[in-house]
Amino acid sequence: xxxxxxxxxxxxxxxxxxxxxxxxxxxxxxxxxxxxxxxxxxxxxxxxxxxxxxxxxxxxxxxxxxxxxxxxxxxxxxxxxxxxxxxxxxxxxxxxxxxxxxxxxxxxxxxxxxxxxxxxxxxxxxxxxxxxxxxxxxxxxxxxxxxxxxxxxxxxxxxxxxxxxxxxxxxxxxxxxxxxxxxxxxxxxxxxxxxxxxxxxxxxxxxxxxxxxxxxxxxxxxxxxxxxxxxxxxxxxxxxxxxxxxxxxxxxxxxxxxxxxxxxxxxxxxxxxxxxxxxxxxxxxxxxxxxxxxxxxxxxxxxxxxxxxxxxxxxxxxxxxxxxxxxxxxxxxxxxxxxxxxxxxxxxxxxxxxxxxxxxxxx
Numbered sequence: 001x002x003x004x005x006x007x008x009x010x011x012x013x014x015x016x017x018x019x020x021x022x023x024x025x026x027x028x029x030x031x032x033x034x035x036x037x038x039x040x041x042x043x044x045x046x047x048x049x050x051x052x053x054x055x056x057x058x059x060x061x062x063x064x065x066x067x068x069x070x071x072x073x074x075x076x077x078x079x080x081x082x083x084x085x086x087x088x089x090x091x092x093x094x095x096x097x098x099x100x101x102x103x104x105x106x107x108x109x110x111x112x113x114x115x116x117x118x119x120x121x122x123x124x125x126x127x128x129x130x131x132x133x134x135x136x137x138x139x140x141x142x143x144x145x146x147x148x149x150x151x152x153x154x155x156x157x158x159x160x161x162x163x164x165x166x167x168x169x170x171x172x173x174x175x176x177x178x179x180x181x182x183x184x185x186x187x188x189x190x191x192x193x194x195x196x197x198x199x200x201x202x203x204x205x206x207x208x209x210x211x212x213x214x215x216x217x218x219x220x221x222x223x224x225x226x227x228x229x230x231x232x233x234x235x236x237x238x239x240x241x242x243x244x245x246x247x248x249x250x251x252x253x254x255x256x257x258x259x260x261x262x263x264x265x266x267x268x269x270x271x272x273x274x275x276x277x278x279x280x281x282x283x284x285x286x287x288x289x290x291x292x293x294x295x296x297x298x299x300x301x302x303x304x305x306x307x308x309x310x311x312x313x314x315x316x317x318x319x320x321x322x323x324x325x326x327x328x329x330x331x332x333x334x335x336x337x338x339x340x341x342x343x344x345x346x347x348x349x350x351x352x353x354x355x356x357x358x359x360x361x362x363x
Contacts, residue, residue: 008318009033009054009071011088012078014041016271017102017131017310020278021077022049024311033071036078058084064091073321075130075314076101081108089126093118098125098321102310104133106181106188109218116330125326127333130317131310132160134215135333135342136285137231138223140301140350141216142339144289145224147352148297151289154226156216157200157209159234160283160306179247181213186227188217194243198232202284203300203351207234210243223332226289273307281305282347299352303342312345 010025012018013034025032026049036042039055046053056067058078064087068074074097076088081103092099093115103109112128119126129138137156145151180191196211209232216231235243273281285301303309317333320326327336334341343350 007033007070008073008075008322009035009068010075010077011035012076012084014038014045015077015079017307018077019045020307021075021311021314022051025315026051028315032075035067058087058091061087061090061094064088065095068092068095068097071095071097073098073100073125073318075318079103081105081128085128086111089115092124093122093126096122096124098326099127100125100130100314100317100321101128102131102133102314103128104131104215106213106215106218109134109215110188112330113218113222120329123328125321125328125336126330127317127321127326127336129215129219130314130333132283132306132313133310134219135313136283136301136303136309136348137214137216137287138219138332138334139339139342140285140287140299141220141226142223142334143350143352144287144297144299145226146339147299148289148291148295151224151226151291151297153228153290154220154224154287155198155230155232155289156214156220156285156287157198157202157232157234158283158285159200159202159204159207159209161281179213180211181217182211182231183217183221183227183229186221192244193247194235194240196230196232197237197240200232200234200286201298202286203302204284208237208240209233210235210240219332222330223335278305278307281308283309297352299350301342301348301350303348304345309345313342316341316344 010018010022010032013022014036022034031051034042034046034051035054037057042053042055054067074092078084085108089099109128112126179193180195182189182191194210198209199206200209211230212233214231217229220229282305283303288298290296342348
């Protein structure tokens with residue numbers, strides 16, 4: 001199937017991140033197709049921005065694929081991705097359309113990897129996680145792996161200012177009962193919530209961090225081939241203690257009635273960080289690789305906060321794929337575009353440093 005090289009779609013354009021991305025695309029002179037499930041909201045935004053619109057649900061592959069006519073790339077921004085990503089992936093493959101999304105969910109990235117062969121046959125790019133989840137950390141991982149060939153352990157950590165969108169918060173609620181996840185000897189391995197803590201020497205100072213099931217547990221494996229991966233985020237010691245205390249209760253969050261209650265509470269709040277909070281947000285990342293002989297290399301990365309960076313990175317990947325620079329099949333951002341890809345964005349600096357010595361304490 002042939003497509004106009006400039007025709008692309010934002011699905012979930014009326015969501016928090018989708019709308020931010022649509023507005024920036026239009027500011028740059030682009031006119032993507034804006035799509036989603038809510039006709040009133042999608043058409044209102046399309047009218048304001050002067051973009052074509054389409055409204056459709058993600059019920060069946062063929063119905064979705066029929067709405068991807070004359071589209072070369074879909075940037076999928078409609079969460080929760082655990083429910084929406086696979087139908088859109090399969091429709092894109094059926095329609096020979098490249099698929100990108102802004103997920104940070106391990107299962108979604110793994111679903112993309114499992115479709116590698118089909119994406120190659122379709123001749124399209126299949127690249128989940130082209131936002132803050134996981135572009136900066138993926139590039140950090142790639143840089144570290146290149147600095148120490150043969151490394152068998154990768155640790156990544158981040159500290160970010162700014163709040164969450166409703167969609168991100170709901171995704172967190174959906175995954176509470178699953179606890180944590182690491183990669184051990186190449187295999188995804190469940191661990192308890194807040195399983196391991198680490199004092200991380202970010203460039204701005206040392207912060208206590210705790211292990212979380214971040215997308216790099218999946219993506220960094222495909223980028224670096226390192227089989228042992230743990231990802232951490234900053235958290236106060238008091239909150240870490242609280243999280244560990246409520247571990248036995250997290251299982252009830254899988255119940256539909258509990259999830260509906262928590263999501264209703266989220267819907268009563270703001271849709272996401274306000275403009276000033278977004279513009280002032282920043283992120284600090286740290287990573288370390290370890291070789292079997294004991295050698296280690298660490299690095300730090302300073303960047304824009306999650307939502308501003310997601311807008312920039314996702315649009316940059318769209319541009320590359322439209323220009324024919326996206327690899328065919330499943331790929332991660334850093335494997336496709338290199339560890340220095342993130343350095344092309346403003347207020348971003350990656351620095352490889354002598355190793356520090358944070359001490360982990362598994363519980």
